[in-house]
Amino acid sequence: MSIAIPAEDPRHVPNRAVIDPAAITHNTRALRGLLGEQTALMAVVKADAYGHGMLTAARAALEGGATWLGVAHPASALALVRAGLDVPIFTWLYEPATAAEVLPKVIEAGIDVSVGSERMLRLVAEASHAADRRARVHIKIDTGMGRNGVLPEAMTSFAEALGAEDRVRTIGAWTHLSAADDPADPETDRQIDVFDTACAMLSEEIGPIALQHVANTAATISRPDLHRDLVRPGIGLYGYAPLPMPEGTRLRPALSLTSRLALVKDVQVGQRVGYGHTFVTDRPTRLGLVPIGYADGLHRAASGEVDVVVRTRTGDQLAAQVGRISMDQIVLDLGPDSRAQAGDAVILIGDPGAAVLDDGDVPSAEDWARAAGTIPYEVLTSVSARVPREVREVKA
Ligand SMILES: Cc1ncc(COP(=O)(O)O)c(C=O)c1O
Structure with missing residues (x-):
């Protein structure tokens, strides 16, 4: 009798994204600690919580003091409700076809939706009609991102349309900052001026706006004056601070990426490694083969730039990743004296156990981002679906 081995079975893949919910809880608490009593925290768990698993992250953030959840996609918001997460939920990105399909369910479930144009207002009003429930909306103001949102020059007409629409109840107004990670950039203050003027125009038409929110992680850390009623941190929850945290507070990366050595072999001088023999x-040295590559989320642009940790039987060692990153594999230069063997754990991001190396040596999503010319957000969200997530607490 033969037993079928499914194409995607985590038991046959050594790669793991280890997610530590306690780190997300800790980070939420740390960010919460920066807020005054009047400000609530919306945990941004979009994009499957930046690759950490939406429900895991949402529950961990709620335990750390978040009282709102935010996601880009309406279907993600519905998934949060269906999982029984009974807190206010906000969703902001949809277009006509998905709106017709999913917004009535979203409104029926009592989820808050963003409205950033007269067209979106009509879509939400129609969905509200279909749901037979008044929609709770937050008005998005385009203060300089040029994405969603009512432009200042369109605000008078929009406010009139909103005032005339009895299918929606305005809960809040919001915007997104384009440069909060650079405190020297005057754009943040300019955006806030635009936001405040637009809110004043809205209020004239529809009365006071109860809830204002503008701050991402960077503004949560560096601009207490912009906390307003609600902050919307994302990346900070996952342990990466775009700006230094105040003295005595530290965020902990919540995702580690691990694999195992598939093969160790001795090679001579002149051994070429990888595509393009770069x-x-x-x-003479020992090379280690690791069965993880860009299809798992490693950035090929970071080829040859990051040292990773190999957990050998006699201790941890750092090893340079050498040659081009392939789709499914990378090669490490372990050095001629390495004690590493096939089967040893390899840590590509973070530290999922008690490392004997200094914190600074353990590769982080920031190291990969720097090497690939991108940001930790992209490194984290790139860890692909074929990498099984393992949820477990990691010792701090
Ligand atoms: C609308 C909105 N709010 C908040 C965030 C969280 O931003 P950050 O991860 O920088 O804290 C994001 C993420 O890009 C976003 O799109």
Whole structure:
């Protein structure tokens, strides 16, 4: 009798994204600690919580003091409700076809939706009609991102349309900052001026706006004056601070990426490694093959730039990733004296256990981002669906 082995079975793949919910709880608490009593925290758990798993992250953030959840996609918002997460939920990104399909369900479920144009207002009003429930909306103001949102020059006409629409109840007004991670950039203050003027125009038409929110993680850390009623941190929840945290507070990365050595072999001087033979050994050494590649989320642009940790039987060692990153594999230069063996754990991001190396040596999503010319957000969200997530607490 033969037993079928499914194409995607985590038991046959050594790669793991280890997610530590306690770190998300800790980070939420740390960010919450920066807020005054009047300000609530919306945990941004879009994009499957930046790759960490939406429900895991949402529950962990609620435990850390978040009282709102925010997601880009309406279907994600519905999934949060269906999982029984009974807190206010906000969703902001949809277009006519998905709106017709999903917004009535979203409104029926009592989820708050963003409205950033007269067209979106009509879509939400229609959905509200279909749901037979008044929609709770937050008005998005385009203060300089040029994405969703009512432009200042369109505000008078929009406010009139909103005032005339009895299918929606305005809960709040919001915007998104384009440069809060650079405190020296005057754009943040300019955006806030635009926001405040637009809110004043809205209020004239529809009365006071109860809830205002503008701050992402960077503004949560650096601009207490912009906390308003609600902050919307994302990346900080997952342990990466775009700006230094105040003295005595520290965020903990919540995702580690691990694999195992598939093969260790001794090579001579002149051994070429990988596509384009961009790396050639200049001494006899040991190479280690790791069955993880860009299809798992490693950025090919970071080829040859990041040192990773190999957890050998006699201790942790750092090893340079050499040659081009392939779709499914990478090669490490373990060095001629390495004690590493096939089967040893390899840590590509973070530290899922008690490392003997210093914190600074353990590769982080920031190291990969720097090497690939991108941001930790992209490194985290790139960890692909074929990498099984393992949820477990990691010792701090
Ligand atoms: C609308 C909105 N609010 C908040 C956030 C969270 O931003 P950050 O991850 O920088 O804290 C995002 C993420 O880009 C977003 O799109």
